[in-house]
Amino acid sequence: MRTIFRDILITLILVIVVFLLLQVAFQRFVIVEHCMEPGLHEEERILANKVVYHFHEPERGDVIILHPPFNPELVYIKRIIALPGDTVEVRDGAVYVNGIKLDEPYIQEPPTYTFPLTGIAGDEYFVLGDNRNNANDSHKGWAVPRENIIGKAWLSFWPPKEWGLVHHYPLEEQLASSTGE
Numbered sequence: 001m002r003t004i005f006r007d008i009l010i011t012l013i014l015v016i017v018v019f020l021l022l023q024v025a026f027q028r029f030v031i032v033e034h035c036m037e038p039g040l041h042e043e044e045r046i047l048a049n050k051v052v053y054h055f056h057e058p059e060r061g062d063v064i065i066l067h068p069p070f071n072p073e074l075v076y077i078k079r080i081i082a083l084p085g086d087t088v089e090v091r092d093g094a095v096y097v098n099g100i101k102l103d104e105p106y107i108q109e110p111p112t113y114t115f116p117l118t119g120i121a122g123d124e125y126f127v128l129g130d131n132r133n134n135a136n137d138s139h140k141g142w143a144v145p146r147e148n149i150i151g152k153a154w155l156s157f158w159p160p161k162e163w164g165l166v167h168h169y170p171l172e173e174q175l176a177s178s179t180g181e
Helices: 002-025 169-179
Strands: 026-030 045-049 063-064 078-081 087-091 094-097 114-119 124-126 150-159
Touching: 026 150, 045 114, 063 124, 078 087, 078 094
Parallel strands: none
Antiparallel strands: 026 045, 045 150, 063 078, 063 150, 078 124, 087 094, 087 114
């Protein structure tokens, strides 16, 4: 009888530990706007990895969950376009990072706005929604401080037809190949 009780207790403790570790590592989010269409849709549920950026810094092309600097109570989902120290500009329907025009097959449509050539501060990230013309993002004049990044979008799990990994686009490779590195 003691062995069965001990086994049940150990199993219960393991379940609780695994549950707590998953709560620390991942968090559920609901997409509440159209800002990331066509890739992610309103009412879609995703999981974000909250520990990945403890092992490496955010990268260009990552889809992240963040608190916008003007209201830390809000939660947004956006794509990182420019890193600290980069320059970014939006003109003629295209985004330029460090003077290089980005190829962005994931966007809803090209931006119809302009954003002047701007340097990104040492601890901030320039983010844009994939639905460029219908997103409250960095083109409105704000960047995301590193401490406002919650995690990296990882998995879409609802609705079932949308199930799968969230697509990140390797902008880093695009910029490196454009400069001949």
